[in-house]
Amino acid sequence: MTQAKDPAFVRFKGIEKRFGDLVAVQPMDLNIPEGSFVTLLGPSGCGKTTLLRMLAGLENPTRGDIFIKGKRINDTPIHKRNLGMIFQNYALFPHKTIFDNVAFGLKYRDVSKTEMKEKVEKALETVRLPGVGNRMPSQLSGGQQQRIALARAIVIEPDVLLMDEPLSALDENLREDMRREIDNLQMELGVTTIFVTHDQREALSMSDKVVVMKDGFIQQQGEPEEVYNNSVNHFVADFLGHSNFLAAQVKTTRKDGIYEVALADGSTCLASPVGDFEQGEKAEIVIRAQKMTLGYQKDFVQEEGMNYFYGKIKDRSYMGGEVSYFVEIADGQLLHVINFVKRSPYRRKDEVYIRVDPFHCRLLKQ
Amino acid sequence: MKKLISGWTLIKLYTILVYAWMFAPIVAVVILAFNPQQFGTFPLEGFSFKWFVKLSQNSTIMEAFQNSLVLGSLTAIFATAIGVPAALAFIRYEFRGKDFLNTMLIAPIMIPEVVLGVALLLFIRWLQQPKSFALLLIGHVVLTLPYVLLIVQARLVGIKREYEEAALSLGASPFQTFREITFPLLAPAIFAGMLFAFTISFDDVTATLFWATAQNQTVPVKIFSMLRTSISPEINALGAVMIVLTVSIPLAAGYVARRFARGNTP
Numbered sequence: 169m170t171q172a173k174d175p176a177f178v179r180f181k182g183i184e185k186r187f188g189d190l191v192a193v194q195p196m197d198l199n200i201p202e203g204s205f206v207t208l209l210g211p212s213g214c215g216k217t218t219l220l221r222m223l224a225g226l227e228n229p230t231r232g233d234i235f236i237k238g239k240r241i242n243d244t245p246i247h248k249r250n251l252g253m254i255f256q257n258y259a260l261f262p263h264k265t266i267f268d269n270v271a272f273g274l275k276y277r278d279v280s281k282t283e284m285k286e287k288v289e290k291a292l293e294t295v296r297l298p299g300v301g302n303r304m305p306s307q308l309s310g311g312q313q314q315r316i317a318l319a320r321a322i323v324i325e326p327d328v329l330l331m332d333e334p335l336s337a338l339d340e341n342l343r344e345d346m347r348r349e350i351d352n353l354q355m356e357l358g359v360t361t362i363f364v365t366h367d368q369r370e371a372l373s374m375s376d377k378v379v380v381m382k383d384g385f386i387q388q389q390g391e392p393e394e395v396y397n398n399s400v401n402h403f404v405a406d407f408l409g410h411s412n413f414l415a416a417q418v419k420t421t422r423k424d425g426i427y428e429v430a431l432a433d434g435s436t437c438l439a440s441p442v443g444d445f446e447q448g449e450k451a452e453i454v455i456r457a458q459k460m461t462l463g464y465q466k467d468f469v470q471e472e473g474m475n476y477f478y479g480k481i482k483d484r485s486y487m488g489g490e491v492s493y494f495v496e497i498a499d500g501q502l503l504h505v506i507n508f509v510k511r512s513p514y515r516r517k518d519e520v521y522i523r524v525d526p527f528h529c530r531l532l533k534q
Numbered sequence: 535m536k537k538l539i540s541g542w543t544l545i546k547l548y549t550i551l552v553y554a555w556m557f558a559p560i561v562a563v564v565i566l567a568f569n570p571q572q573f574g575t576f577p578l579e580g581f582s583f584k585w586f587v588k589l590s591q592n593s594t595i596m597e598a599f600q601n602s603l604v605l606g607s608l609t610a611i612f613a614t615a616i617g618v619p620a621a622l623a624f625i626r627y628e629f630r631g632k633d634f635l636n637t638m639l640i641a642p643i644m645i646p647e648v649v650l651g652v653a654l655l656l657f658i659r660w661l662q663q664p665k666s667f668a669l670l671l672i673g674h675v676v677l678t679l680p681y682v683l684l685i686v687q688a689r690l691v692g693i694k695r696e697y698e699e700a701a702l703s704l705g706a707s708p709f710q711t712f713r714e715i716t717f718p719l720l721a722p723a724i725f726a727g728m729l730f731a732f733t734i735s736f737d738d739v740t741a742t743l744f745w746a747t748a749q750n751q752t753v754p755v756k757i758f759s760m761l762r763t764s765i766s767p768e769i770n771a772l773g774a775v776m777i778v779l780t781v782s783i784p785l786a787a788g789y790v791a792r793r794f795a796r797g798n799t800p
Contacts, residue, residue, distance in 0.1 A: 226699055246702045247711075253703035259696035263718050272714075273704030317700075324704060 174237070177202035177360050178223065178328055183232035185218050192218040194384040195232065200328075200362060200377075205354050207363045207371040210381035211407070216364045219381075220330055223362065225249050236327055247276070252321030252359075254331040258313040260305035266292075266316055267301035273324035291319040294353065311342045318350070322357060329354070329361040335370060347374060368408050372396060380404050400442060401532060402452065410457035410492075412503050416531065418445045426473075426526050429453065433498040437475050438526035443533055452532045457506040459528035462493060462520050475529060477503065477522040481514055495522060560777060567770040585771035595772065598756040602736055605667075605752060609674040609735035610728040616675065617682030618724055622716075624683075625690040636683075643680040650677065651744030670745045674735040681734060682727035689723030729787040737780050 178200035185193040193215040200206050208216035221227040223234055225246030233240050241249055260269050270288045279287065292298050295315040305313055314334060321329060334350070335343045351374045354361050365371055371378050372392040379389040380403075388395055388404045399405035402413065416429040419436065426438050427445065431453075439453050470476060479497035491513040493505045505522060514520060570582040589595060623629070624636050642650060654673050658665065693716065701711040739754040746755050753776060760769055 224699075224703060226702075245707075246699075247705050247707050249703075250705070251703055253700060255696045255700060257694065257696060259694065259700040261697060261701070261715055272701065272706070276705035276707075276710070320700075320704065330703075 173202040175199060175201045176235070177204075177237060178362070179235040179238075180219070180223075181233045181235065183219070183222065183234065184230050185215070185222060185227060186230045191384050193222070193229075196386055198379065198386065198389075200360060202360055203358045204376040205351070205361045205363065205374060206377045206379060207365060207375040208379050208381060209365060209368060209371040209407075210387075211366055213383075214381040215384040216366075216381050217332055220332055220362060220364050223328070224251055224253055224330055250324070250327050252324060252326035252329045254314070254317050254321055254329070254334045256333040256337055258305075258310070258317045258337070260313055260316055260320070262305055264305075265301065266297075266303050266305065266308070269305065269316060270301075270320045270323055272320060277324065287323050288319075291323040292316075294322065294356075295319045295349075310338055311346060314338065314346060315349070318353065322353070322359065326359065329359050331361065331363045333365055334363075335365070336367070343370075350374065372408070380407065382407075398442065399454065399530070399532075402454070405454040405530075405532070410504050410506060412455045412457065414453040414455070414501070416451050416453045418447055418449045418451060418531075420447065421445070427531055429531060431499075432501075435498065437529060438473065439529035439531040440527055441531040445531065445533075450534055452534050453529050454532055455503075455524055455529050457492070457504040460503070460505045460507075460522050460524045462495070462505055462507050462514060462522055464518075465521055468521050468523060473526065475524045475526060477524075479503065479520060479522060481516055481518045481520060484513065484516060486513060495520060497522070563770050563773040564777060566767065567774040569767065569770075572767060585767045586775075589768050589771045589775075592768065594751075595753070595756060595768070598751045598753045601750050602752040602754075605670060605674060605750070606732040606736040608671055609678055610732040612671065612675045613678045613682045613731040614724060614728045617679050617727060618686055618720070621683055621686035621690055625687055626695075639683055640680045642676050643684075647677070647738070647740040648744075651741040654741075655744050665745065665747045667747075667750050670742070670747075670750060673741060673745045674738065677738065677741060678731035678734050681730040685727040685730065686720065686723050689720055693719045725790065726787055729783055733780055733783055737776060 176199040180196060180198040182195050182197060183193060184191070184195040198219075208219060210216050218227060222229050223236075225241075225244065229242065233242055235241065236249070260266075261272065264272070267288055270291055271284050274284045274287060288301065289298065292301065295318050297312060297315055297319070300308065300312070300316075305316070308316065314337075317334075331350075335346055338346060347370055350363075354374075363370070363374065375392055377389060378392050378395045380387045380395060382403050388400045390398075395404065396408050399408060399411075405411045406413070414437075415432050416437065416439065419428040419430050421427050425440060427441050429437050429439050429451065431437050437453065441451075445451060468476070477495075477497045479495040481493055482496045482502060483494040485492045486509075490506055490508050493507070493514065494502045495505055496502055503522060565578065567585055568581050568583070569578050570580045570584060620639060624632060651673070654669070654676070655665075658669055663669070697715050697719070698711050701715045702708070706714060736752075737754055738752075739758055742752055742755050743758065746752060751759070753772065757769055757772055757776075760766065760772075
């Protein structure tokens with residue numbers, strides 16, 4: 169790993185895809201660094217899968233170029249691109265044994281019989297399913313089938329591993345395990361991986377870089393922490409995690425970078441701006457549900473430079489370690505607050521204060 | 535009050551009657567084929583294979599039999615050769631006029647055979663060609679193509695595109711993908727379609743009556759003409775053979791197809 173990594177191992181340049189009048193992918197540039205795990209995240213119809221399929225060669229871009237390792241591959245047919253592809257429904261060949269499934273890609277590469285056997289066995293060991301070579305796909309569980317699909321994709325030592333919602337067909341518990349397994353495997357092999365999902369937890373937990381998409385546009389890209397904590401717009405903040413949005417108007421700007429803004433009910437709130445704002449500009453404050461702290465009046469000493477909201481608990485749901493509250497504040501707006509349970513959870517109709525650091529009140533452009 | 539006969543019992547009874555009504559004549563033919571007497575009566579006055587022996591010695595019938603076999607086999611081959619690529623095109627590709635073309639190929643199934651028979655005959659007259667074996671073959675292919683098309687299409691829809699995409703991504707060329715993935719998964723349907731085509735061609739009467747020449751009579755047409763001249767118990771024997779063939783071939787096909795499909799249902 170001494171060699172410098174190529175920051176644009178996979179490169180989309182001015183790529184665009186239209187299906188008739190529908191623009192699935194708006195013209196965009198995107199670089200994917202060598203050895204990284206990049207997630208394309210977004211709701212269905214955001215263009216993430218189309219982008220992946222264009223890279224795979226299953227769709228032709230309407231405009232723009234795709235490069236892998238600096239080589240333009242637009243005109244390279246799919247079977248010459250050397251990519252490993254994983255599908256949502258595993259797509260194991262149902263009429264072939266596990267061994268033949270995994271060995272399939274090696275048949276079209278210069279590999280001797282003995283070498284093939286070794287490689288297949290090694291790949292099966294890598295996905296922790298040794299000795300299933302003689303079975304048929306239908307004899308394996310969903311999780312096992314997806315691991316075989318993984319083995320089949322990595323055995324050909326692809327330049328890029330493409331995964332299209334590989335976990336969504338699995339049930340909740342299994343998904344968690346597979347998530348860790350894929351993550352570990354990717355780190356172990358160091359293969360550049362592009363992972364498509366609509367599940368923010370998958371995206372945040374696995375990726376080196378998250379690309380959030382909507383309506384064919386890239387909304388934001390960056391490390392998971394960056395995208396989560398510094399969401400640049402309403403959509404990203406809303407799509408990742410649980411966020412509260414409050415309408416606001418900029419009152420004064422302060423030297424320390426914190427702004428005073430007026431909320432709908434006329435009260436003043438301190439917020440940290442994302443971007444530049446003018447005085448009087450209409451904006452929006454976003455606050456994550458986990459970044460607020462609930463307490464009774466007696467619990468809080470009102471500190472200077474903190475935001476406090478007074479409200480009444482309307483609804484709550486207990487989730488074991490934490491509790492999800494909906495607190496009605498002035499104006500009848502509901503704030504979603506998620507807090508760890510310290511002693512006993514607050515009850516419905518309790519009158520509470522919510523404290524939140526201005527740092528976590530992020531002022532967004534409307 | 536407890537009802538003596540419930541609605542369900544009536545329905546069961548009715549169903550049995552309907553089946554009896556439909557199958558009794560067929561059973562009668564098979565039984566009478568073993569009757570040694572010239573004129574069939576019940577109960578049988580003995581049991582013999584003599585009509586079958588006589589049948590095998592009747593050269594015109596044996597010739598018709600041969601014609602039917604050759605025609606059926608060729609029909610199956612041609613209908614499959616046209617139907618499978620057509621099904622692939624309809625399911626896997628987008629092109630203009632697709633729905634129209636598909637409807638046109640399926641149409642013969644909805645048109646009465648008499649109409650089809652006359653139409654093809656008129657067409658051949660218009661082309662100023664004589665009736666021939668080729669005409670008969672073309673007619674039968676037209677007649678059986680919809681079945682092949684429908685069966686293969688239904689199966690193709692069931693074969694997920696991802697299998698092919700996975701194979702392509704692993705380095706198999708489109709042709710290799712077809713040979714390694716699509717064709718093996720499609721094989722049971724192709725096989726079933728072929729047998730359907732064969733069976734339909736083998737026992738078609740109506741349209742064949744219009745198309746067959748004196749030299750290439752098929753078995754059903756032969757039976758039909760035999761019935762017009764005499765009522766020979768040979769017909770019963772021939773009927774029995776036909777019934778056994780047309781029932782057992784699809785059954786055998788179903789069995790083979792299931793063996794084929796074992797372990798590879800997606």
